[in-house]
Amino acid sequence: MSSHRSAASPPSGDLIAALDIGGTKIAGALVDRDGVLLHRARRATPAQESADALLGAVHEVVSALAAGPLWGAVRAVGIGSAGPIDLTRGTVSPVNIPAWRDFPLVESVARHPALAHRQVMLAGDAVAMTAAEHRHGAARGHKNALCLVVSTGVGAGLVINGSVHHGLTGNAGHLGHISIDFDGEPCPCGAKGCLETIASGTAITRHALALGWQPPLTADAAAVAAAARAGEAAALAAFDRAARALAAGIAATAALVEIDIAVVGGGVAQSGEVFFEPLARHLRRYAAMPFLQDLRVVPAELGPDAGLVGAAVLASAGVPPATTVLVDGAR
Known part of the structure; x- marks a missing residue:
């Protein structure tokens, strides 16, 4: 139930790969239906570098998650990002990440080879935290x-x-x-x-x-x-x-x-x-x-992992078509 729990045992059902992107860190985890984080990865955010360098750090986190034995159970990806965001276009313009202005984050993440045939969903980081607290926490x-x-x-x-x-x-x-x-x-x-x-x-x-x-x-x-x-x-x-x-x-x-x-x-x-x-x-x-x-x-109640848990909650629940991209770019 709590986002600060972790486990190494195989999942009882489908997993969601969650990303939490902020000005200081890019965190990733595989999250089960109970909000338990089973496998983690993290990189520092190169916030002052180029858009490509930033995306490269995100892809490194995805690669680290995909290298684990549980990756085959992942059915979707949820992203909670600093904003503002634009769900209709899948773009982000984080105030504290200058190189990303109207950056096509959903499409760019979806093109990672490990995400073939998996949907990628975007939400604002505070909205993701809200989803986590509503499903598993104080709300x-x-x-x-x-x-x-x-x-x-x-x-x-x-x-x-x-x-x-x-x-x-x-x-x-x-x-x-x-x-x-x-x-x-x-x-x-x-x-x-x-x-x-x-x-x-x-x-x-x-x-x-x-x-x-x-x-x-x-x-x-x-x-x-x-x-x-x-x-x-x-x-x-x-x-x-x-x-x-x-x-x-x-x-x-x-x-x-x-x-x-x-x-x-x-x-x-x-x-x-x-x-x-x-x-x-x-x-x-x-x-x-x-x-x-x-x-x-x-x-x-959920602490610093709430963004990851909430991104997984939202991706698991399904999202409006305009907020989702498949690896081939089809909406």
């Missing part, structure tokens, strides 16, 4: 949910009426880029005052430093969290500000689509109560309508 049993990844950025995905909601292009639920502060600082996306500029781990660190926090060694969100647990005022204020912004975004989403649970994962969620206590407190303030009284926010 299990909920028909309407919001799942968030709060790390160097803020990503999110929606479950509506029991199904993961991709949207027209695969970017639905992009909570990190709703404006919380109309006159706030510029966001790399081009807008101002985006939630990501306030609630991300990067923003927490930046705000703590602006308030006078003195980092012991490394200045990052984990260090700010340690300072907050020690009672340092600047660190506590930075987490409170981030939690307030995130609570406002969650409450707005709940008012729009009537979710009853928000699941929060990512590096910032590992901060524990210094993050979740103010988040729950501010959520009670912003989720004021009577139909939002049962709204809860809880930690994610």
